[in-house]
Amino acid sequence: MVLLFVACAQAQDPAAADGGACPQLPDGTDLRWEYRAGPDSDFCRAIRNSDGSEAFGLYIAAKSPFEPRRGDRAEAGSIDGRSMHWYRGELAGKPNVQVRETLIDVGNGKLAHIWLQANSSEQLKEALGQAEGLRFSSARLSSAR
Template sequence: MKSWGKSHRALPWLCFLLVLSANAQEAAPAQGNCPMLPADTGLRWEYRGNADSDFCRALRADGSEAFGLYIASKSPFEPKRSDRAEAATIDGKPIHWYRGELAGKPNVQVRETLLEVGNGKMAHIWMQASSPEQLKEVLGQTEGLRFPSTRLSVNK
């Protein structure tokens, strides 16, 4: 009975370690100020940053860009209500995606959004999709992003 008591005391620690291990597998780690990527996407970050900004590209296994984001105190992107497309959530917060265009590529679907991420910083997120199916996939991947501050506010 005494040996059971010793192993019984170790049980909470084993459970704790199992939970930590499971949580570590749920999301890919963030780099710089890039948000955490959901593990089931198979994406990885390519990161560049400096004291004033962070540039993050979510790359597929083949090296192509799924989406990108730029975090800084200001963004050149200004959402226009007339360009609103899909409503969604990122990090549990409601957002709207806005349609964009690429010169010379009328069949590419472009989406962008702008979020406040705390500390006076904005995140401009963009994506380009070659088909409605790919657009749906990438929109779903961005919904699983988790920002380090987790203090996003609704975009304009």
């Protein structure tokens, strides 16, 4: 009986299901994680099950190459209880794609750089809502590997 309980608990563990330090996806979304671990970082892509496209991605590490600029501020929001702002970005050669990025402190000395790209206002609103529904667990952000 105990062995069955342990097997069920492992099957329901989000870290086991989506790999490493990816945060918990919001309930009711049609998303799954693609995960890759680096020596000192975690790379997560939220993939739409319906068509295999990327809804958003994130990079978790002690440092981030992304540096938010106040002049690029767009929408205000909240991720896992942390107030934040989305910042506008651009893609070379794709002026019609709406890009948003943010940087949040997720604890344990780690930062999460989150980005998304949208082809329409509706897709942007959906992706922002999904990204803002993420839940980070400090236990999953452990620097121990």
